[in-house]
Amino acid sequence: MKKIAIIGSTGSIGTQTLDVVSQHPGEFSVEGLAAGANADLFVEQVRRFRPKTASVATKEIADRVRPLIPAEVKLYYGEEGLVEVAAGTDAETVVTAIVGSAGLPATLAAISEGKHIALANKETLVTAGHLVTKLARQKGVSLLPVDSEHSAIFQCLNGERMEDLERLTLTASGGSFRDLTREQLRNVTVEDALKHPNWSMGAKITIDSATMVNKGLEVIEARWLFGVDFERIGVLLHPESIVHSFVEYRDGSVIAQMGTPDMRVPIQYALTYPQRWNSDTKRLSLAEVGQLHFREMDFVRFPCLRLAFECGKIGGTATSVYNAANEVAVARFLNREIPFLRIEHIIESVLSVHKVQADPSLEEIGEADRWARETARSL
Numbered sequence: 001m002k003k004i005a006i007i008g009s010t011g012s013i014g015t016q017t018l019d020v021v022s023q024h025p026g027e028f029s030v031e032g033l034a035a036g037a038n039a040d041l042f043v044e045q046v047r048r049f050r051p052k053t054a055s056v057a058t059k060e061i062a063d064r065v066r067p068l069i070p071a072e073v074k075l076y077y078g079e080e081g082l083v084e085v086a087a088g089t090d091a092e093t094v095v096t097a098i099v100g101s102a103g104l105p106a107t108l109a110a111i112s113e114g115k116h117i118a119l120a121n122k123e124t125l126v127t128a129g130h131l132v133t134k135l136a137r138q139k140g141v142s143l144l145p146v147d148s149e150h151s152a153i154f155q156c157l158n159g160e161r162m163e164d165l166e167r168l169t170l171t172a173s174g175g176s177f178r179d180l181t182r183e184q185l186r187n188v189t190v191e192d193a194l195k196h197p198n199w200s201m202g203a204k205i206t207i208d209s210a211t212m213v214n215k216g217l218e219v220i221e222a223r224w225l226f227g228v229d230f231e232r233i234g235v236l237l238h239p240e241s242i243v244h245s246f247v248e249y250r251d252g253s254v255i256a257q258m259g260t261p262d263m264r265v266p267i268q269y270a271l272t273y274p275q276r277w278n279s280d281t282k283r284l285s286l287a288e289v290g291q292l293h294f295r296e297m298d299f300v301r302f303p304c305l306r307l308a309f310e311c312g313k314i315g316g317t318a319t320s321v322y323n324a325a326n327e328v329a330v331a332r333f334l335n336r337e338i339p340f341l342r343i344e345h346i347i348e349s350v351l352s353v354h355k356v357q358a359d360p361s362l363e364e365i366g367e368a369d370r371w372a373r374e375t376a377r378s379l
Contacts, residue, residue, distance in 0.1 A: 001026070001027060001028065001029050002027060002028050002029070002092065002093065002271060002272070003028075003029045003089075003090055003091045003093070004017075004028055004030060004031065004091050004092070004094070004095060004118075004271065005030070005031050005032030005033070005051070005086060005089050005091035005093075005094045005095070005110075006018070006030070006032070006034065006094075006097055007032075007085055007086055007094065007095070007096055007098045007103060007106055008034065008036075008096070008098035008120075008121070009034060009042070009045055009097070010036060010038040010045065011036075011099060012097075012202045012205070013120040013263065013267065014095070015041075016263050016267055017095050017271075018030075018045060020267050020271065021049070023264075023279070024277065030049040030050070030051050031052055031053065031090050031091040032051050032053040032054065032055075032084075032085035032086070032088075033045055033049065033051045033053075033055075033085065034054065034081055034082050034085040034086070034098070034106075035054075035055070035057070037056070037057050037058075037061060039056065039064060039065050042054075042056060043065050043068045046065075046070070046073060051085075051089075052073065052074060052089060052090075053073070053076070053084055054081075055076040055077055055080075055081025055082060055085050056075075056077050056081065057078065058077055058078065059077050061077065062076070062077040079102075079105060082098070082103070082105070082106035083106050083109045085106070086106035086109055086110040086115070087106070087109035087110045087115065088113075092115060092116060093116045093118055093144075093270075093271060094107070094110040094118065095118040095120065095146070095267075095271075096110075096118070096119055096121040097120045097121065097146075098121055099121070099202060099204050099205065100121075100123055100204070100327055101123045101127050101320070101323060101327070101369055103121040103123065104123070104124050104127060104128055104132075104365075107119075108132065108135060108362075111135050111139055111141050112135065112139065114139050114140070116142045116143075117136070117141065117142070117143050117144065118144050118146050118267070118270040118271060119143050119145055119146055119147075119150075119225075119270075120146035120147065120267075122217045122218060122220075122221045123323050125143075125220065125221045125224040126217050126221060126319050126320070127320040127324075127369065128362065129220070129221075129224030130224075131362060131365075132224070133224050142273075143225060144270040144273055145221075146266055146267055147218060147221070147266065148244045148245075148261075148263060148265075148266045149170045149171065149218055149222075149244055150218065150221060150222060150225055150245075151244070151269055151270065152243075152244035152245035152246070152256070152257035152266075153168055153170075153222065153225075153245050153247060154225075154226075156245070156247040156255040156257055160249070160255075162226075162227070164250050164251070165232075165248075165249060165250075166232065166249055167232045167233070167234060167247070167248040168222060168226065168228055168232065168233050168234070168245070168246075168248075169233075169236050169245060169246050169247075170215060170218055170222065170233070170235050170236075170245050171236050171237075171238035171241070171243055171244060171245050171246075172209075172212065172235055172236070172237055173209065173237075173239060173240075173241045174212075174237050174239060175206070175209035175211070175214075176188075176192060176193050176195050176206070176210045177192070177210050178239060182301065182341075185340055185341055186339065186340075186341060187339075188340045190334055190336060193206065193207050193210050193333075193340060194206050204327075204330055204331075207330045207333060207343075208330065211302070211304045211326075211330075211343055211344060212302035212304050213304045213305075213326050213330075213343075215305055216305045216307065216308020216309070216322070217308065217323065219233055219235065219305075219308055219309060220308060220311070220312045220319050223312060230313050234297075235305065236294050236295070236296070236297065237294065237295040237296070237298075238292070238295075239293055240289065240292055241261040242258050242261075242284065243256050243292065244256075244257050244258065244259065244266075245257065258284060258286075259281075259284050260281065260282045260283070262281045262282065264279065265279060265281055303344050303348070304326075304343075304344050304347060307344075307347060307348060308322060311351065314356055315358065316356045316357050316358040316359065316360055317356055317357045317364065317365060317368035318351065318354065318356045320368045321350060321351055321368055321371075321372040322347060322351060323369075324372035324376070325346055325350035325351065325372045325376040326343070327373070328346070328372075328376035328377055329342070329343040329346040329347060329376055332346075332377075349379055350372050350375045353375070354368070354371075
């Protein structure tokens, strides 16, 4: 039986992870669940999956849910709770499905305890890739990608020699506004932005898909996951989201991973690797799809992706600031404080006044993150 813990259990990836667990009764033991503020769903999950340890965002929520869950469940809250669920259980693998940089301390704690990481929290590597990958190597821990693009590359690299690798290409759906001009983007609404054409995701990542920040974060994550420099990472617009990503080798061979857009497939692969288990997901019929389309990425149309490449090449705290400024800008857009195009303006404005620190410590990353958030809120 595979023992797992999930931080971010009530989010999109967390709920789909529990869908995978439900598809394989008796194969998984859920040792820990950490959620945010969705108390009702959290209570339902704890009652159903009976983790030994659980956590919520605040003490107030913890006090409210305590009478509603089994008495034997150890209940925590806040950052301490995330760490307890990630590092303090018997789980062999921790699914890091929490959104944003808040998942970093818990992920580092889990790695320190020798737990494998099924990584859905791309911000962990974006903000502290040098620290996370170094610690994982020291502890002999696997970082197993959950994002469909990184899972695709991971699968395309299986059995191949890294010295034969020439280039990685991440595909991008283009998000809700892929066919709109810059002028048309001026008046788009929150509701418009949340209508992703292919994937069912949380609000923040759906907005990131529309701005292409999500792909920028994935580019930075790919650099750390696969040890490839940015000059050998490309992005291609692929509206159908059938080819999840592909790898080119020095002999000219291209290996791609394809499938219907369903996050449960890469989630399950990360949990069962190196095995492949049965799945009830819809099978891909290329005859039914008929045609696949690809377009070169337009960095003028999607300036947030250009900024991600620039920050990745600069390194240090630049990527942390990019991520933090975006998190604040997206929250402000979702709260209807700013228009859609203001997101990219805030990110670029914060970066323009940031003094980059090379090879930052965890404390320095935290300081840069806080500074970026305060600056982004002030604009």
